[in-house]
Amino acid sequence: MVEFDELDRKILRQMQRDCALPLETLGERIGLSRNAVWRRVKRLEETGVIRARVALVAPEAVGRTLQVFIAVRTSAHEADWLERFAKATREMEEIIGVYRMTGELDYLIRARVADIADYDALYQRLIRRIPMADVSASFVMEEIKETTALTV
Helix, strand or coil, X not given: CCCCCHHHHHHHHHHHHCCCCXXXXXXXXXXXXXXXXXXXXXXXXXXXXXXXXXXXXXXXXXXXXXXXXXXXXXXXXXXXXXXXHHHHHHHCCXXXXXXXXXXXXXXXXXXXXCCHHHHHHHHHHHHHHCCCCXXXXXXXXXXXXXXXXXXX
């Protein structure tokens, strides 16, 4: 874990809201010079605290309005199966998250698709590539909260 101070935390809070802020604006908001902010941001990037700077695209703008969580149970727990599963899910652009779980589920997949037919096509491609014991889907009806910002 990287150690950082309150100024670093302020930088991270601001950048999680808008990473395209000019260094001058960021500096004004937290009380540092442009160069001091640049040095801190560079250090946060080099140490891996800031992994990437990205644009968050509106799903409706690109026709991915339906969000689905896919619960997967498998009877295969070998390393080879996991490698194939990981490779297959990484190659499917509709899949935006894959998580190995504790409890009754083995894996949880998060995907963004256009509609039910698009989900079915994703499902068909997935089951052709990877044997699974049970797959079930839950479709998001209302997004109450979604954020990418972490508490710092």
